[in-house]
Amino acid sequence: MTYSYVGSHKVVFLGNPNAGKTSIVQRYISDEFEAHEPTLGASYNTTTTIKNNCKLTLEIWDTAGQERYRSLVSMYLRDVSGILLIYDLSDLDSFKRIIDRWICYIDENMSDEAKRDLKLYIVGNKSDMTHNVRSMDLYKLNTILDEMSYNYVHFKVSAKVGTNIGDLFTRVSNDMIEITKKNYNKPIDSGVIEYIFPDDINNDREDGGVFGNLFKYEKYCIVL
Numbered sequence: 001m002t003y004s005y006v007g008s009h010k011v012v013f014l015g016n017p018n019a020g021k022t023s024i025v026q027r028y029i030s031d032e033f034e035a036h037e038p039t040l041g042a043s044y045n046t047t048t049t050i051k052n053n054c055k056l057t058l059e060i061w062d063t064a065g066q067e068r069y070r071s072l073v074s075m076y077l078r079d080v081s082g083i084l085l086i087y088d089l090s091d092l093d094s095f096k097r098i099i100d101r102w103i104c105y106i107d108e109n110m111s112d113e114a115k116r117d118l119k120l121y122i123v124g125n126k127s128d129m130t131h132n133v134r135s136m137d138l139y140k141l142n143t144i145l146d147e148m149s150y151n152y153v154h155f156k157v158s159a160k161v162g163t164n165i166g167d168l169f170t171r172v173s174n175d176m177i178e179i180t181k182k183n184y185n186k187p188i189d190s191g192v193i194e195y196i197f198p199d200d201i202n203n204d205r206e207d208g209g210v211f212g213n214l215f216k217y218e219k220y221c222i223v224l
């Protein structure tokens with residue numbers, strides 16, 4: 001089977017311990033809600049989705065969220081396309097940490113260019129429980145994210161019941177497919193482009209022929 005587009009994107013789950021990151025991943029991947037050990041460091045899963053002639057691989061990183069793993073955050077955020085910031089709707093403190101910890105980590109560890117392309121999903125989990133996070137709190141977060149020009153969307157889910165988990169991942173997949181398509185349509189990077197024609201392919205030449213030429217230019221394109 002051939003696809004018009006093939007892409008692989010890293011998406012990372014961040015948020016306080018106990019917010020339900022692992023449970024959301026588990027619900028999506030195996031449609032289960034089961035007791036599990038707290039995550040140590042990070043765990044990694046991949047899923048493949050075929051949609052609109054695109055083969056999309058999601059590299060899902062589920063992190064531990066503990067302060068002692070802070071030094072690993074820059075590694076988690078390297079080459080990331082989407083970040084799911086998970087908080088617990090029944091625990092206001094977990095929401096406050098989105099503002100005063102997780103957004104700061106993202107801000108510190110990503111370049112302006114990477115932030116501009118980033119998709120941020122603010123996910124309130126445990127919607128089956130009493131909500132202690134109010135619209136006012138969400139409004140405050142929105143103001144901050146707008147000021148920082150983040151591209152974000154909110155979801156309320158329950159890993160326990162399964163509410164909105166499908167919608168959340170459909171949105172993530174659609175966004176990643178969009179990015180994949182955009183990457184395909186990007187013109188070749190500006191800068192020096194050297195075209196090397198078949199006549200140049202002569203390995204006996206003193207300058208090494210085409211292979212010698214390749215190393216002379218930062219950006220090149222072989223036309224056969």
Ligand SMILES: Nc1nc2c(ncn2[C@@H]2O[C@H](COP(=O)(O)OP(=O)(O)O)[C@@H](O)[C@H]2O)c(=O)[nH]1
Nearest residue numbers: 016017018019020021022023125126158159160
């Ligand atoms: N009521 C309820 N409990 C949940 C939900 N999701 C996770 N939990 C519970 O919250 C605790 C922490 O979940 P876990 O996925 O380990 O959180 P993590 O530390 O963010 O990975 C566990 O006891 C889960 O059973 C949910 O949607 N509703």
Ligand SMILES: [Mg+2]
Nearest residue numbers: 021022038039
């Ligand atoms: Mg976990």
